[in-house]
Amino acid sequence: MAEFRMPSLGADMEFGTLHEWYVQPGDRVQRGQVIAQVETEKGVIEVEVWEEGVVTQLLAEPGTELPVGAVLAILQTADEPEPIAAPEKTAVSTLTEPHPMDQKPLVAKANGRTHPRPKISPAARKRAQELGVDLSKLTGKVIGLTDVEQAAAQKAAPATPHITPVARKMAEKLGVDWQQLTGTGNHGAICKEDIEQAAQPEPTPEPTAKPAPQPDPADFQTGMRRAIARAMARANADIPHYYLETRINMAPALAWLEGENLKRPLKDRLLTAVLLIKAVARALGEVPALNGYWRDDEHQPQEAIHIGFAIALRQGGLIAPAIHHADLKSLDELMAALRDLIMRTRNGRLRGSEMTDATITLTNLGDLGVEKVFGVIYPPQVALVGFGKISDQVWVENGMIGVRPVLTATLAADHRATDGRIGGKFLDLLKKYLEEPAWMGDA
Amino acid sequence: MTTATAMNKTEIRGVLLEALAMIAPEADFARLTPDANVRETLDIDSFDFLNFLIEVDKILGVETPEADYGKLNSLDEMVAYFGVRAGGL
Numbered sequence: 001m002a003e004f005r006m007p008s009l010g011a012d013m014e015f016g017t018l019h020e021w022y023v024q025p026g027d028r029v030q031r032g033q034v035i036a037q038v039e040t041e042k043g044v045i046e047v048e049v050w051e052e053g054v055v056t057q058l059l060a061e062p063g064t065e066l067p068v069g070a071v072l073a074i075l076q077t078a079d080e081p082e083p084i085a086a087p088e089k090t091a092v093s094t095l096t097e098p099h100p101m102d103q104k105p106l107v108a109k110a111n112g113r114t115h116p117r118p119k120i121s122p123a124a125r126k127r128a129q130e131l132g133v134d135l136s137k138l139t140g141k142v143i144g145l146t147d148v149e150q151a152a153a154q155k156a157a158p159a160t161p162h163i164t165p166v167a168r169k170m171a172e173k174l175g176v177d178w179q180q181l182t183g184t185g186n187h188g189a190i191c192k193e194d195i196e197q198a199a200q201p202e203p204t205p206e207p208t209a210k211p212a213p214q215p216d217p218a219d220f221q222t223g224m225r226r227a228i229a230r231a232m233a234r235a236n237a238d239i240p241h242y243y244l245e246t247r248i249n250m251a252p253a254l255a256w257l258e259g260e261n262l263k264r265p266l267k268d269r270l271l272t273a274v275l276l277i278k279a280v281a282r283a284l285g286e287v288p289a290l291n292g293y294w295r296d297d298e299h300q301p302q303e304a305i306h307i308g309f310a311i312a313l314r315q316g317g318l319i320a321p322a323i324h325h326a327d328l329k330s331l332d333e334l335m336a337a338l339r340d341l342i343m344r345t346r347n348g349r350l351r352g353s354e355m356t357d358a359t360i361t362l363t364n365l366g367d368l369g370v371e372k373v374f375g376v377i378y379p380p381q382v383a384l385v386g387f388g389k390i391s392d393q394v395w396v397e398n399g400m401i402g403v404r405p406v407l408t409a410t411l412a413a414d415h416r417a418t419d420g421r422i423g424g425k426f427l428d429l430l431k432k433y434l435e436e437p438a439w440m441g442d443a
Numbered sequence: 444m445t446t447a448t449a450m451n452k453t454e455i456r457g458v459l460l461e462a463l464a465m466i467a468p469e470a471d472f473a474r475l476t477p478d479a480n481v482r483e484t485l486d487i488d489s490f491d492f493l494n495f496l497i498e499v500d501k502i503l504g505v506e507t508p509e510a511d512y513g514k515l516n517s518l519d520e521m522v523a524y525f526g527v528r529a530g531g532l
Contacts, residue, residue: 258509266506267497271489314469314486342490367488 002051004073009355011379012231017065022164027055041223047352053077163190224317240415246427248407253437281327283429291359293380299417308358311345321354375412382414462498466491477519503529
């Protein structure tokens with residue numbers, strides 16, 4: 001038996017409100033599957049389960065506010081006997097990362113039950129994302145494009161759209177024919193909002209059907225500010241920051257990017273931010289001390305590189321959700337991940353793991369006019385990389401004075417975890433990778 | 444209007460404003476004078492700007508190369524730029 005608890009979706013979270021269940025008792029769940037929506041001060045987050053098994057009991061009612069750690073549901077895990085004839089639900093593909101977010105320190109994990117990690121080609125990974133194929137379900141040493149397409153074909157059997165239990169109830173109450181709807185929830189599941197929307201044009205709404213609980217923007221702002229305040233006050237009180245900066249000649253990288261984008265249709269163009277993420281990920285691979293956490297009076301570098309990318313919300317506030325395994329992603333995959341993440345951050349469809357997994361934060365204020373950023377580290381992380389605006393500046397090269405597009409990169413790092421020498425090494429590498437971008441073509 | 448005739452300026456302006464409203468629904472369009480810098484006035488970052496160009500391309504069929512981004516500062520500049528390229532050959 002396993003308990004599914006109210007997760008801590010960040011250093012700043014104390015309470016969460018269960019918003020909606022995506023499962024009901026009897027449903028089989030997989031590691032990494034989104035099973036609930038939880039509302040936090042930073043918005044509505046889709047929460048994953050990290051055990052495999054069958055849901056036996058839902059303990060929390062939607063709408064209840066609960067502290068972090070409160071038990072929300074009970075699962076029967078895989079190694080226990082099956083409960084009596086749990087009906088096989090319409091298969092919902094869980095589009096998880098191929099290797100869900102290992103939060104383990106730098107120790108190779110030997111798990112007898114799992115297969116050795118298959119090699120997945122970037123093209124296959126991309127296609128899998130497009131087709132919604134769960135890569136962790138595929139077997140074989142090497143997974144290629146055809147494996148993914150085969151899996152997708154098998155999956156494409158006629159299926160009724162998936163609907164959350166709350167949404168189904170609501171649909172029945174409001175007389176909405178949900179089979180006709182396209183879901184906007186996780187993996188296209190039909191959720192409460194979809195039913196509400198479908199029900200809206202009804203001329204005479206049922207008196208019992210309360211209007212959608214629109215979050216008050218002022219409340220959201222207050223909550224968001226409070227969450228940021230808690231995390232940042234803690235960072236400033238606990239973390240002895242040190243700061244380093246370096247100037248980077250971006251002429252080669254921008255020329256490389258322009259050439260690359262000329263070959264691409266508009267919709268596949270890469271943003272400069274993608275090169276920055278790629279270069280940060282590569283440099284971190286060589287200076288792993290900056291990638292990880294300071295927890296329990298201990299420096300815990302992480303093997304997986306999950307870059308938290310700070311995204312400003314139009315209505316105010318800031319979220320830095322994680323781009324998982326940024327070092328293993330190609331530029332196209334990073335662009336797709338970034339696009340997806342920005343859209344979901346703005347629409348309030350982030351997943352729990354994205355809120356908590358970041359091993360470092362990258363903040364790119366380049367779209368504003370500022371030249372450099374002195375960041376505040378998001379605990380329990382131990383570093384933050386900041387980029388300012390690329391602007392034409394005087395540059396000396398080989399004894400010649402010229403003008404170059406220059407980017408100032410800064411590093412804010414936790415002095416408990418690392419010293420300036422480590423931080424300096426990281427910025428040196430970052431500078432090198434951006435000033436000599438030829439490697440990006442193979443990345 | 445047919446595809447053979449070039450759109451007039453008013454129509455292009457309409458298309459541009461619609462695309463802008465789509466990517467920046469909360470922005471304050473009252474402040475957007477014809478010669479104001481669009482990205483600064485509406486707080487449009489490079490991600491949104493790329494999405495804006497994708498939207499414009501869908502309607503006008505103009506794939507703006509990156510090298511031309513500098514010609515698209517104000518609404519007037521955009522209307523002139525897309526006016527030449529949209530519709531006609």
